[in-house]
Amino acid sequence: MAIGEVTPFGQNARKRGSAEEGAGEKFSTYFFLVFQILMVVAFGLFAEYGVAVHPDKAVDNGASVEEIYPLYQDVHIMVFVGFGFLMTFLYKYAWSSVSFTLMIGAFCIQWGILCVSFWDKLFKNRDEEALDVKIEMNLGVLVEGDFSAAAVLISMGAVLGKLSPMQLMFMALFEIIIYALNRAILVDELLVSDVGGSMVIHTFGAYFGLAVAFWARPTNQKERLSEAKSSYNSDNFAMIGTLFLWCYWPSFNSALAGNSANTRQRVIVNTVFSLATCGFTTFLMSRIFRKGKLSMVDVQNATLAGGVAIGACANMNTNIWGAMTLGGLGAIVSCFGYAKLQGILESKLGLHDTCGVHNLHGMPGVLSAIASFIFALTASEKDYSAAGIQQVFPSLNGDSPSDFDATDAGLRQLYSLACTLAFALVGGTMTGLIIRAFSRFTKQQTLFDDEESFEKED
């Protein structure tokens, strides 16, 4: 079937369109079935149990379960229950929201681990032999899998209800590759300090998704937008997502923080205070922006901005008041986004952002990057122990702590932000254009509606 083929008659076009689409849907299903099998083969060829997992390794690493597993499980709940239910606010699209979260999350754990490990090894070693070393599987790698899924699910928030399940799958397929490349550049090359992934995950995921939402928007989007609404119960379901995200966010930021120099506990304390301030400030800001009333949109989303806003600086010596200030700023930026900016972007640019990921992940992510630039710039060895400065600023890269160059550390944060925005916008644009090009083969007909994808009991 030739893409872009001219069809003279609307009706025929539509009919043929459906035939093509039927074929496209079927093809996609079997394509991903083969892809799943290939991933099993890839794990067979390129992965093995790590030293803390293999029954043959003499090392007994039970301790690492106690250290990481509870945090991993919290992250797991955030990704699947948190993101899943947060998106159920659409009153006719709740099945899709939770189901596609599970579908994409389960896919991304596998594909994310493969891609992250691939780029990571390539950038770390810069020789082809490095690729021969197998991926050592352990709990830390599983966390990386969930982080990949989080980035894609954030992007999904921007296009929610507007792309078909298979379009979402292709988005995930491409996004993971670019996500993992950007991550490798930031982590292995720019030596960024981004313990909570505010740049690597949140900023990237948000702007990637916005670019896809812009370029791959359905032609009937405008007349269907009134369907993108919530109901009384759907807003209650969404609060399940909000509350688990809010409570477990400290685990997200600290899962890969490491333990030396009290780092993990500092990340937890900073994140809790940022979220508490953000949570309370959101209620005040919502009343201020909404003429004395509260909006469930703000309550569901802006309360979480503190987790993103502290992300890149959560292990830094921000002090309690610094963490609280960032949380408060996160709430203000996010509430402003939901109450004012989002409508402007929609009416002026035609950019429809279903879940408002720009307000929850995009702007707070940029805020966090800028804050981390300031905290790095003003850091000095005396505020940290030798171990502390080494753990918090990878830019030191093995040098003596007394050689710590705060300007260099700060600038790396800005370069990383710029790199992330570039990869997200360019990658998202390319992905969006591809999805649009193939929209004949699979697309969502009735937006914001489960009916198209699900069997309904009568």
Added chain:
Amino acid sequence: MAIGEVTPFGQNARKRGSAEEGAGEKFSTYFFLVFQILMVVAFGLFAEYGVAVHPDKAVDNGASVEEIYPLYQDVHIMVFVGFGFLMTFLYKYAWSSVSFTLMIGAFCIQWGILCVSFWDKLFKNRDEEALDVKIEMNLGVLVEGDFSAAAVLISMGAVLGKLSPMQLMFMALFEIIIYALNRAILVDELLVSDVGGSMVIHTFGAYFGLAVAFWARPTNQKERLSEAKSSYNSDNFAMIGTLFLWCYWPSFNSALAGNSANTRQRVIVNTVFSLATCGFTTFLMSRIFRKGKLSMVDVQNATLAGGVAIGACANMNTNIWGAMTLGGLGAIVSCFGYAKLQGILESKLGLHDTCGVHNLHGMPGVLSAIASFIFALTASEKDYSAAGIQQVFPSLNGDSPSDFDATDAGLRQLYSLACTLAFALVGGTMTGLIIRAFSRFTKQQTLFDDEESFEKED
């Protein structure tokens, strides 16, 4: 605006009332915005990273994360998901229930830590210089923050649907001060043994809330009570709260239990058995009190009474059967409260207790205090190790374990109960009267209804 000013005409009064109220609402929003900023300043002046948090402290306390953090997260979920959803049973007030739980919880974490630390330092050291020592922030302090929030949220259960969001905020503001004072007297002065906070948190929160509910009741309460009902779905949402509270309660009781002499594991085992017996007994009692049928009110609430009933004795040598007996008694007391007593209190005293906190937190809390009196009275060094008796009974206060005075330890439990009841009832009455006095400036017009506080999508 003069309070109590006579207004001759109903209509004018109402109109002026709304004008005043509009001003009161606006004032409250900005008042709490300033208050939030002042809390940031206070944390800047009076708090610092603790030894297990600061990057500059040489100590590496990763272990404390493994020891406390999973328990802390369970408590976090109980406070925000548990209490939040438990209160969604009101079919038109679910948004308010979960949202205000988040608003008040986020506020109380901050304000609670400040107040608890303030009174604690004052009572522990009894000199002004003690106040110059900064609050050392760590996971244990965060748990104290969540405990403060729990006390206020229990009180909120008694007034749910009847106070406006800003009235709730002022209640929280005052309650935390009195809660922290009562806590300091019990912990630092009376040397109470109350590992699960049955007195400090549950009894205090319940009777404080009941006093507020009595004194600050809206004038139109009686004719609106028929709105305080549940629907099929709202009862399902409430079960989310119930089940998380039921499952995680052992973490609540053990979060600050300490590890020596097996204390934490004993608290967990006792609480699980108390809850299992209570959970099952509730179903039987509900059928007995309700003519063979079950009531969702009992299922949602009385099943949890075992967690409160074992609270003050959870670290004591109660034996499994002792814990089970307490759980069973908790179920009986609580079911009796929901099925019989609550209606009597309402019709005879005009005391409307929306969530029945008297049945879930009040009476089981008193039961726990009395049980702890008996278990302390019969305790002896030979039932405990030297380390055990020191950890369980702070009344020993550094004396040799062989000097343990069971009568003294027991009486301290009773004094603590009396002190808690006095502070709760007097503090709640004062707070209720203040709220009533200012009800012109902010009050709930349409009870048990989200519409007044939230924007609704059309």
Added chain:
Amino acid sequence: MAIGEVTPFGQNARKRGSAEEGAGEKFSTYFFLVFQILMVVAFGLFAEYGVAVHPDKAVDNGASVEEIYPLYQDVHIMVFVGFGFLMTFLYKYAWSSVSFTLMIGAFCIQWGILCVSFWDKLFKNRDEEALDVKIEMNLGVLVEGDFSAAAVLISMGAVLGKLSPMQLMFMALFEIIIYALNRAILVDELLVSDVGGSMVIHTFGAYFGLAVAFWARPTNQKERLSEAKSSYNSDNFAMIGTLFLWCYWPSFNSALAGNSANTRQRVIVNTVFSLATCGFTTFLMSRIFRKGKLSMVDVQNATLAGGVAIGACANMNTNIWGAMTLGGLGAIVSCFGYAKLQGILESKLGLHDTCGVHNLHGMPGVLSAIASFIFALTASEKDYSAAGIQQVFPSLNGDSPSDFDATDAGLRQLYSLACTLAFALVGGTMTGLIIRAFSRFTKQQTLFDDEESFEKED
């Protein structure tokens, strides 16, 4: 009241039936109240705090809390929130689903610990004196209590909506005895390797429940089956159960895995990969079996089959690809069951399986047993360390690791499967027949409907 007595007139029979049933309901309530009291007495006589729990034991076992407690809490959430909400998909039976889960779970924790400990001691020691040694209570024993509850709740899935609450209780009462006997034979006698309980818990629970569902089916089942359906919101509630089960399943499989030779972390890694593959494959299979659409039944259930399928081999050296393959097979088998087989069993055998436990627990459990046979058969000491082979294969039973007999280890898996199927089917049949015989005294009149058991607010 004579059972089977002939009653000439329908109406009289019905009237008398209700009188008998009223008496039966009342009797059952008080019977279980006495039973609860007897369980308290039994724990008083036969149980005591274990060495890690008693305040008098010098040993300080705080570490065991960090090692097991987070896993135990995840299992707790799976049993009460997971199973409870998974079964709320019935749109008029959601209250019953979550409530009876709590009722039965709370009962089974107690009764399960007593029965498991009883048979365990009898089989381990084979002398009567062994029974004089008290049950040592600790976190591991609590996990056993939750596992017993899980088996019964799986069976409940097969009969959901068709048995009255008291019939369910009697089923639980008998099932636990047989469950604990089968478990003791497998664990203590056949020395099975079944770390995740795929045979002990899932296969047993499923086939026991199916037998009960077959023999104790209500006479009016056929005409009421149209009521066994879901609604839009009830399917959303069910997804709460699904997602918590999906996320926490690695904790279920690893809770009693032990730490030596990296066992626990290997179980976690294997289970995560099995579930990820299963989760994604389910979406593809659902589209293939359901003509391009997804079914919420598949999404809610088949996504979890990977947790069961890997269960018996989760600690074995399956490699990542092996775990993934098992997960994928689990999805295929389970989707096939839901889409095709279940309807056939219903129309051909009259076997109605409300939640499709045969597809989620039955067939994947058998699959896991067969897979574990293969993995055991091909195991050798060189794939494991000495410690590893001893932890994974109890059949070694203290012998030197070099004496490991793979054929013996493999066959024990098959014997265990056969034993489990026999006990489940015979035990379930007996229990079903007893329930049917006494159905005059208590039975469900209006199937799949909460109204009969619950007070409704008007």
